[in-house]
Amino acid sequence: MPQGTPTSGEKYRHFKDKLYQVVTVASHSETGEQLVVYQALYGDFGVYARPLAMFISQVDHVKYPDVKQKFRFELVEMLQAEKQGGEKEESSVPEAGGETNLEPLQEEVEKESPYSRRKTMENLLMDFYDARTYEDKYQILVDMEEGITDVMINNMAVVLDLVIAEGPMDQRYQELKHCLRTRKQYEKSRI
Numbered sequence: 518m519p520q521g522t523p524t525s526g527e528k529y530r531h532f533k534d535k536l537y538q539v540v541t542v543a544s545h546s547e548t549g550e551q552l553v554v555y556q557a558l559y560g561d562f563g564v565y566a567r568p569l570a571m572f573i574s575q576v577d578h579v580k581y582p583d584v585k586q587k588f589r590f591e592l593v594e595m596l597q598a599e600k601q602g603g604e605k606e607e608s609s610v611p612e613a614g615g616e617t618n619l620e621p622l623q624e625e626v627e628k629e630s631p632y633s634r635r636k637t638m639e640n641l642l643m644d645f646y647d648a649r650t651y652e653d654k655y656q657i658l659v660d661m662e663e664g665i666t667d668v669m670i671n672n673m674a675v676v677l678d679l680v681i682a683e684g685p686m687d688q689r690y691q692e693l694k695h696c697l698r699t700r701k702q703y704e705k706s707r708i
Contacts, residue, residue, distance in 0.1 A: 523553050523572065529590040532576045535559060537590070542569060558639060560668075638664045646676055651701035658694055665690055 523529065523539040530536055540554040543566070551569040556562055576584050638661060645657045654677075661669070670689050674681045679696055681689050 522569070523555075523590075523592075528558070528593040529555070530586070530593060531590055532581065532584050532586040532588070536593070537565075540564065562639070562643075638669070642669055642672070645673060651697055651704045655694070655697040655701050658697060662690065 523542060525539055525541050527539045528536060529539065536558040537555045538558055540556055543552045543554055544550070545552055552566045553569050553572040554564065554566045555572075556564045572590055574589050576586055576589055578584065641657055641661050645654055645661070648654045648657060658665075658673070665686070667686060667689065670681055670686075670693055673693060677693075677696065677700075679693070681692050681696075683689075
């Protein structure tokens, strides 16, 4: 296998330029076929499964002649190595007995990736969903001000069981912020 078997936590770019993270490689309960379970790092963060052979296969360049990427899904670290003029690496796993520090590589991937800003916003959105208090949700919303979208506002409103009326983005953001500020005041008095 040219790219090796995907492992949990690795990030791959689909040839249609979307970023995904591998959740696990599973076995089909009846056929035994290996399936890659992976999650989108954009939009609604959908989770998908695809046969391993298809996941690591090459792009059909007859069907998609303009695609530059060689494989259907390419490991982000491999793409980064190519971009820096290096040769493709078979794997990011160190040789037996060798040690490696992957932190600088990860920092480079995040710094260079066109998805890094969006990825940060998506991480903030997930933090918003997971926050336990309205105070925490409010602070995360404030941190998101520069990159927030209508879709994010709609999703956060659903989580809070609110309806934010359509209108200018800034107005919708301020309304959501006001609702959270009100809820956090009542949250303090409830305790």
